[in-house]
Amino acid sequence: MSDDNPHSGRGSAVKSWLERIAAIFTAEPQDLSDLQAIIAEANARALIDTDTKGMLQGVLAISKMRARDIMVPRSQMATIDIDQPLEEYLPILLENNHSRYPVVNEDKDHIEGILIVKDILQYALKPQTEWQLRDILRPAVIIPESKRVDALLKDFRQQRYHMAIVVDEYGGVSGLITIEDILEQIVGEIEDEHDEIEGSDIRKLGSHVFLVSALTPLDEFNEAFATSFDEDEASTIGGIVLHAFGHMPVKGESISLGGLTFKVNKANNRRLVQLQVIKPKTDTATDE
Known part of the structure; x- marks a missing residue:
């Protein structure tokens, strides 16, 4: 039936x-x-x-995964020195736009604690109050490179902290990891209010300086800058630059390609995010 x-x-x-x-x-x-x-x-x-x-x-x-697999490597850690006055490390805060920073004593192997940027506000609004950076630091959480990421996420949630310092088997600092780094493994890249608006792949900063998303399609980049990078080599300008470096560059590294200077403006341990492109001052092809 x-x-x-x-x-x-x-x-x-x-x-x-x-x-x-x-x-x-x-x-x-x-x-x-x-x-x-x-x-x-x-x-x-x-x-x-x-x-x-x-x-x-x-x-x-x-x-x-282990902490070593997704941590921000030591070379890319933005840190503040315990002896720096506010006027010296304030530009670091403004440039990186993080909410937390490791505070070190002379070098990155000596972590004094974690600065949460909002903790500075009460003192910034009362300039007559005497205070020291050491007084407002939060304790640094130290974890081994071998720490399981799922266990670390559980610790982040239960113990209510958002950053951990990763150390190697000898006790040296090898990087840091945040709760956002873990969540991005699950939901993908998390954009915040400081990230470039999607679609703004190329933004003019000056007559010869441009801010370019590393994911800008290569054909769009070639058209905008009158270049002829090989589209068979990579589909994005970030791919071209990464191939030319031959390694994962850190923020501030630069390289010259096709008559242009490419400076890494933003990167993580997995990919290039944003590039600063500088044209020769004699070149006016895109100066409109």
């Missing part, structure tokens, strides 16, 4: 999918490959959308 219910096919598919997930958890698998396959199938059947699939995959991915 045939089944006349038009929804029976979809109902069976959903039941089968749920049964497979239940079976995976009941069996307590030793690896995540089966669960990843189920997530991919659920997306293919439109039971979950692509964004949900990506987040689920991100959650699974961090369970295999």
Whole structure:
């Protein structure tokens, strides 16, 4: 006898999918490959959308990561020296736009604590009050490079801190990691109010200086700057610059290519984010 219910096919598919997930958890698998396959199938059947699939995959991915895998490396850490007066480190705060900074004593291996920028406000509004940077520091949380990222996220939430200093087996500082670094592994890049508005790939700062998103399509960049970078080599200008460096450059590094000077304005440990492009002063091709 045939089944006349038009929804029976979809109902069976959903039941089968749920049964497979239940079976995976009941069996307590030793690896995540089966669960990843189920997530991919659920997306293919439109039971979950692509964004949900990506987040689920991100959650699974961090369970295999260690702090060393996603930390901001030592060379890219923005720090403040404990003996610096406010007028010296204020430009550092304005340039980097972070909410927290490690405070060091002479070098990055000697962390005195963490400065939360908002803690300065009460003193900035009362210039007559005497205070020292040391007085307002929060304790620094120290973790080993081998710390599991999922366990660290749990610590961040339960203990209500947002930054940890990562040290190697000898106790030397190798980097730092924030709760945002972990969340970006799950939900993707988190843009804030200081990031460039999407679509503003090329912004003119001066007659010969431009701010360019590293993700600017190469054909757009070539057209704007009358360059001829090979589109078979990379699809974005960031790819061209990264290939030319031959390593992941840090903020402030520069290189000359195609008659232009490229200076890294913003980067993380995974990719270039923003470039400053400087044209020769004799070149007026895009000075409109």
